[in-house]
Structure formats: C-alpha cells, structure tokens
Amino acid sequence: MKRDVSAYLDVQVHADSELEFQIAAARQPGLELTETLTFELDGHARQAREVLGPHGTRIHVLRCGAGNLRASYTAAVLGEAIVEPPSEYDLSIYTRPSRFAESDRLLAFAAAEFGCGIDNPETPAQVAAWVNRRIRYAPGSSTPSDGAVETLLSGTGVCRDFSHLTVALLRAVGVPARVASVYPPGSFPMDFHSVPEAYVQGTWRVLDPTRLAPRSCLLRIATGRDASDIAFLGNHGGDITVNGLWVKAFVAGPLPYDDFEQPLTLS
Template sequence: MKRDVSAHLDVLVHADSVLEFQIAVARQPGMDLSESLVFELDGRRCQAREVLGPHGTRIHVLRCGAGNLHAYYSATVLGTALAEPPSEYDLAIYTRPSRFAESDKLLNFAAAEFGCGIDDPETPARVAAWVARRVRYLPGGSTPSDGAVETLLSGTGVCRDFSHLTVALLRAVGVPARVASAYPPGGVPMDFHSVPEAYVGGSWRVLDPTRIAPRSTLVRIATGRDASDIAFLGNHGGDITVNGLWVNAFVDGPLPYDDFEQPLTLA
C-alpha cells in the first residue's frame, strides 16, 4: 500500500526556545520511506537535530530565536513494517500507570467491568469496544491536561482521550498497553491521530475505539506511554503560539474496509 502524508505547522515563537517536533514517520524495517522535512524561521532555513526514540520514533530538536516558524513535512511510504519483538522492559513499562493513563485509579472499576484479562486474548477488543460505546467523540470536549479518569467521568473527548482510557483499563487488568501517534488516511477529522496498542498473543495489536480511519492505512509516527511521550510539538523555554496546523494523509486507491474487531498490527 502506497501512502502519502504531510504536515505543515505555523508557530509563532515569542522568545528563544528549544522546540521538539514528532511529525516524521517512524523508521521501521520493512518500509520504504521517502521524505522531506524543512524548517524556516522568518523565511530562513534552519537545521534541526534528530534524536532517536523507542520503536522508530524520531524527535527533531530545534533551537531557535523569536520569530515565525514554519515546519513542512512530507513523505511517501511503501510496504508494511516488520513486527517488532517486545522487550521485557517494554512489557514492564507499558503495564505501569502513567501521567495520562492512571490505571492505578481504575483497578477496582476495571476488574468489576472486565475481570482479569492478562490470560484472555479477547480482553483488548472487549475493552476497546466498551470505550467506543461509552465515549462520544467531541472536539473541545476535553482539555490537554485530562487523563483517563476525566474521560471516564465526562464521557467525551478526542482520539487521545479514547486512547488513554483504553490503555488505562487494559493496564488495570494486567494487559501491557501503549499509545501511538499516526497519520490517518481517510480520517475524519483529518489530524494527527492517536491509537492504543495492546500486547496480545506475543505481539502488539492496534486498536481504535474512535473508528476514525482504517487501521491498515495508519502510518506510525511516535510510540510511548501516553500523550506526554508522543506529542507532535514540545516547547522548552519561551512561549509559543500555534497559528495553524495542517495534516494530510492519502492511500493510493480506495480505502480498505476495517471492522475494527480483527487483530491487526500497526504499520
């Protein structure tokens, strides 16, 4: 499957700062990636430093002064990533509570609702389906500081909220789970997308309780414990204002069908 993805960020930097972008497609064996990444501050090219993160994640670190910064990224992706064998560290870290996936606060609730799922391969799909029924997709229905507990109580949110609640509930019943950011061909609304992944039957399986885009079309960007690890833009220093964000993702040909129930690995 050929996928074309792109992103354009317009950021007003008010004072000297160090910015971290996670908008480039993750480098993974089995995929053919052709890409371009350009940063311009007040019309002048500037160079970012690439830092490698887990699971092919790439962070582009840019130290810049005040001004109007534009980031332009485009990529063509061919092939499917080879499945990455999880390490013992992965299975440990992705079972622990984290900032936005507070599984320790949901232990009793998750046990009463789903039982103990560590030995039940059907549990991740049941949890994702439950979240899909329980939470309504509502832009503006949550804040950037909301975690899984707030999403459970409010019943509204965007993709990151769906991911956090799914991951927190899975960890609460003993299933290792993590989040990934991705480009979503066919996604409505079109934006950077967040999906949960669960460790099932010896491999990571992608879930998507939002059901926004076919999972087989998704293109991985970053992977981590929760949104704090996969944010598309981080700021250390001066204040910034994001004036605009444009994301596009397409497949060559018709979008494939996804029942959102069958096990699937994220490309």
Template sequence: AESDKLLGFAAAEFGYGIADPEVANRVAAWIGRRITYVPGSSTPIDGAVETLLSGTGVCRDFSHLMVALLRAVGVPARVAAVYAPGCVPMDFHAVCEAYIDGRWRAYDPTGLAPRSSLVRIATGRDASDIAFLDNHGGDITLNVMSVNAFVEGPLPYDDFVTPTSIV
C-alpha cells in the same frame, strides 16, 4: 493513563488477566459505546479518569482510557501517534496498542480510521511521550499546519475486531 485508579472498576467490568485475548476488543468496544467524540472537550492534561467521568473526549482521551483500563486488567498497553487516512479533517490521530498473543496489536476505540491504513509517527506510555509539539518556556505561534496521508483507491474495510498491527 492512571490505571491504578481504575483497578476495581476495570476488573469488575472486563475481568482480569492477559490470558484472555479478547479483552482488548471488549474494552475498545465498550469505550466506543460509552464515550462520545467531541472536539475541544478536553485539555492536554486530562487523564483517563476525567474521560471516564465526563463521557467525552478526543482520540487522545479514548486511547488513554483504553490504555489505563487494559493495564488495570493486566494487559501491557501503550499509545501510538499516527497519520490516519480516513480522518476528516486530516489530522494527527492517537490509538492504543495492546500486547496480545506475543504481538503489539492496534485498537482504535474511536472507530474513525481503518487500522490497516495507519502510519506510525511515535509510540509511548502516554500522550506526553508522543507529543506532536512541545514548548519548554518560550512563546510559540503556530501559523500553519498541514498533514496529509493518502491511500490509493478506497480505504480498506476495518471490522475493528480482527487483530491488526501498525507496520
């Protein structure tokens, strides 16, 4: 999440300063309009700048871009790995958390899952801190992986604007 490379762009697009509690909503909405969710469109080492320039990405890329833009305008931000009922097919999901009005608030610029149904797996500065799987030099073959998270009844409505925290 190379916020240092996005300082001028972010300030011109969103303003600067943590005194504006709506900046995170504006950034999330902007990313949702400008970046297209395309599975397989990025690599694990792509950063926020590549996502901004390509205009495509997956949840990790959306979250990295949001974290970078928020940090560039002076808002503390981090990435959270979550289980997300509502994502089809069910998979790990990444969202952004921003420190707004004294609390960490969840933002999902992909709009793929209601934030109130998210279940935290890990939190970190970027995706390297919250890796689901890591390999330190050996051969790994993943034969099967299955993740399921369920909500009884219909999924809750999310307007993606109301402040929400991951419990």
C-alpha cells in the same frame, strides 16, 4: 501499500526556545520512506537535530529565537512495517500507570467491568469496543491536562482521550498497552491521530476505539506510554502560539474496510 502523508505547522515563537517536533514517520524495517522535512524561521532555513527514540520514533529538536517558524513535512511510504518483538522492559513499563493513563486509579472499576484480562486474547478488543460505546467523540471537549479518569467521568473526548482510557483500563487488568501517534488516511476530521496498542499473544495489536480510520493504512509516527511521549510539538523555554496546523494522509487505491473487532498489527 503506498501512503502519502504531509504536515505543516505555523508557530509563533515569542522568546528563545527549544522545540521538539514528532511529525516524521517512524523508521521501521519493511518500509521504504522518501521524505522531506524543512524548518524556516522568518523565511530563513533552520536545521534541526534528530534524536532517535524507541520503536522507530524520531524527535527533531530545534533551538530558535523569537519569530515566525514554519515546519513542513512530506513523505511517500511503501511497504508494511515489520513489528519488532517487545522486550521485557517494554512489557514492564507499558503495564505501569503513567501521567495520562492512571490505571492505578481504575483497578476496581476495570476488574468489575472486565475481570482479569492478561490471559484472555479477547479482552483488548472488548475494552476498545466498550470505550467506543461509552465515550462520545467531541472536538474541544477536553483539555491537554485531562487523563483517563477525566475522560471516564465526562464521557466525551478526542482521540488521545479514547486512547488514554483504553490503555488505562487494559493496564488495570494486567494487559501491557501503549499509545502511538499516526497519520490516518480516511480520518475525518483529518489531523494527527492517536491509537492504543495492546500486547496480545506475543505481539502488539492496534486498536482504535474512535473508529475514525481503517487501521490497516495507519502510519506510525511515535510510540510511548501516553500523550506526554508522542506529542507532535513540545516547547522548552519561551512561550509559543500555534497559528496553524494542517495534516494530510492518503492511501493509494480504495480505502480499505476495517472490522474493528478483529486483531490487526499497525503496519
């Protein structure tokens, strides 16, 4: 499988700041990655520092003063990723409540809807299908501070909201679950995409309750507990304004069909 992805950000930095970008594809065994990542502040090249995170996640940290910052990333990716086996720490931390996946507030609700799912390999797909039926995809319907509970109450959201609710419900019934940011060939609208992953029979299985893109061609960027771990841009210090964001993702050949009810690993 060959995938070509790119991202471009135009950011106005209003005061000295430290920015964190998570837009580069995760480095994983099995993938051949050819890429370029550049930063320019007011037309002058700047060098970012790469920080390695879990599951191949890469954070590019850039200290910069006020000005117009442009980040550009392109990558050609061949192959399919070899999924690393989960550690005991993974299984522990991805079962706990987190900032945007408040599973502790959904325990009774999840038990009434799904029972206890830790020993049922069908539960993750059932939860994702339930979220797909119950939540309406509506751009602009949520705020960056909304979590799973707000999404459940409002009945609307975008991909991150679908992921948070799915992950929170799975954790509430005892299934370890996490979120991943991905490049999504075939998605409309085209943007950075968020999908949940559930621990099923010894490995991580990718779900997509939005059903916006075929899971088999998704390309992992970052992995974590919720959106606070996988945000494409973080700001520590001065105020910033995102003037523009463009994302592109393509797969060689016809776009594959996806039966979203079937188990699949994010490759």
